[in-house]
Amino acid sequence: MRRNSLTGLAAVFVSAAGLAASMLMAGSAGAVSGEPVITLDAPAPVALPGAPAVAGVNFDFHTKAKNLTVHDVTLTVDARGLSKIAKVAFSSNCTAHGLVATCSESFESGSDPKTGLGSMTQLTLTALRGSRLGTTGTYKITGQSTHAQIVGGTGSVTVGGPSFGLNRLADHTNLKVGSNLTEPVQFTNAGNRPARGVQTVLAASPGLDFADHYSNCKYGSNGPVHFAKCYPKGAINIAETAALSAPVRLHVNSTALFTYLDVLTAPLGQPGWPDDQGITWTWGKKSAPALKLKVIKAGRHSSAPAGSVSLPQTGTVTDYGIASLKARNTADFAVSGASAQAGAGTTATLGFRLTANGPATLYDRSGGEGVPTAWVTLPPGTTAVGHSANCSPWQEDNPTAEAKGPYVCSLPSYLVPKGQITNFAVTLRVDDVVAHAAGSVQLVWGPDPADSHRPDFDPRSGNDSAALTLN
Structure with missing residues (x-):
């Protein structure tokens, strides 16, 4: 599964330098x-x-x-x-x-x-x-x-400016629900100016909670994503390698399945993500310990003034990283059917649904490739004359597909929590009355039923299909 950033949910992750914003505004004349x-x-x-x-x-x-x-x-x-x-x-x-x-x-x-x-x-x-x-x-x-x-x-x-190169984060698999894991955060100043300090943003995806809270970190949430923005004290010289004094500790909660830790480390004072996400921040308790820095490899002193804006990230230097974390958990998905009565020449609307039974939240950062859809086959003797906005014919700009299907019905987001029910509908005109005319709703993983493979995290197959029946 590709690991995309939190686009559409929390933020677009790019270099901190590209996310910064000054607040000087000027109006136009005339x-x-x-x-x-x-x-x-x-x-x-x-x-x-x-x-x-x-x-x-x-x-x-x-x-x-x-x-x-x-x-x-x-x-x-x-x-x-x-x-x-x-x-x-x-x-x-x-x-x-x-x-x-x-x-x-x-x-x-x-x-x-x-x-x-x-x-x-x-x-x-x-x-x-x-x-x-x-x-x-x-x-x-x-x-x-x-x-x-x-x-x-x-x-x-x-x-000029500092430029922090974050060490690669460690991926984790087979995590037990209820357990804790640790993720070290280490970086090097690859720029041409020192930084007067450090700020580190941590984003814990659905299924993860911060196990530690520090007095010099502020905490907030954007939907199901938890953020921490920490300010460990200490200047970072040119070519210096430093690390957070304690690894990030995360608790794997009952909703974890495919989840992630996103880390962005930048010079102190760098404006940018997630400051523009409308998050309400709460500082850690003053009685809590402070998160510190430890020097792994000393850098060199410079007469250049310290900077608070990062240089553009080039080559292998990046201030942003993602750790992929996979838990041992299940997320059951089910579809329901519908039935109706209608005479020849009349219409009937069949309403059906796709339900996420959990317990895990499905969080797909591949762009929608890992989220199920409902594949709808129309009952014989009918023509589709309408459908809900979240359904469409399997092939666009094809009058035959528009009339006879099949139809593909999609979830509203790549984030699917336990208990989410997504309703769909198709409206059919009865051309020929067929007794017990049966179409179907089929749970499909991927763009084509022929290539659908139910994932291991959804072991129940008995609720993957249901009938759509007329007369």
Whole structure:
């Protein structure tokens, strides 16, 4: 099973440098009251690597307006504040005059504007030779449109920075429900500036609880995922290897099956995940012990000032890791059928369901490949004339499949806790009355019933199919 990050549930996991956000915002000129507002997401502060390496800067926007289409946006990027530290290259949608560029953009928002708005505008930054480590510059983005108010912002760029390379985390299998496990966290500063401190984010997926709570960690949850953000004291010199003084201890609870520990370690002060997830944090008790750092291999002292923004992660250096943890547990899934009476030329709606009996939570981070579906065969003598939103014909844009099936009915999420009941429905027109016309609902693992293999964690086969009967 591929181990994806918590996309759609808690966050999108990428390098801490790419997740940071400054809070300097600036409004655009010439806005008209009542126009829809398109706002730049606060630009992430950038730590600039030494030449010839480059740093790329992308810009995202958001709006509250639904189904918005604006094609006449002009963004102005004023990068003159970077003139002493970086060479600036603008994307192809921009026309540059020195370090000021005008960039053409168009934005479209769907029915759910929370998905955000990407942009074509990008910056590519290369440090000027001789730029002093720790020197900072800024740039500013403004915008205008005749159909919307564009709210821009200001971003910062600093020469050099720390860069934490996290050691590979250990995977675990065959874990006993009720047991505890330990996961050491160790990292090395592979950057060109020291860090004045460390912050480590731990995310325990469904089925796991933190067995220890520390006074210098804050704790919170986003749905079924538990977070801890810890601040162990201690500066990290260049090339220094350090570790959390105690391994992360996790309790395997009764809902564990396929679960994960996600770890992100970054320089102290690095903004970013999961700060933007709306989590309510609670600090560990003051009476609890503090989580500390221990030096595994001493680094070298530097005259460069300490940094709080990570360099872009390159090569094998990554500040983020996932430990895959598999427990000995079961998760039983079952389908139900339905029956109805209908005469020739009339319609009947058959409602059926897929139930998660547990006890484990199924948490599939492969993108949906490990979650069951209901494969529906229609009773003979019928034509499908409607279906619930979570069902669709097995083949799109095929009138025969739309009319005669089979239909595939899907769960709403790749997170399926014990007790979840998902209701489905198909509406059938009776073309020919057939006594006891029987279709079926079949529990399927994978995209095709011919390749379906019931997993070991669901040992009961007797509730994997049910009848759909008319007359």
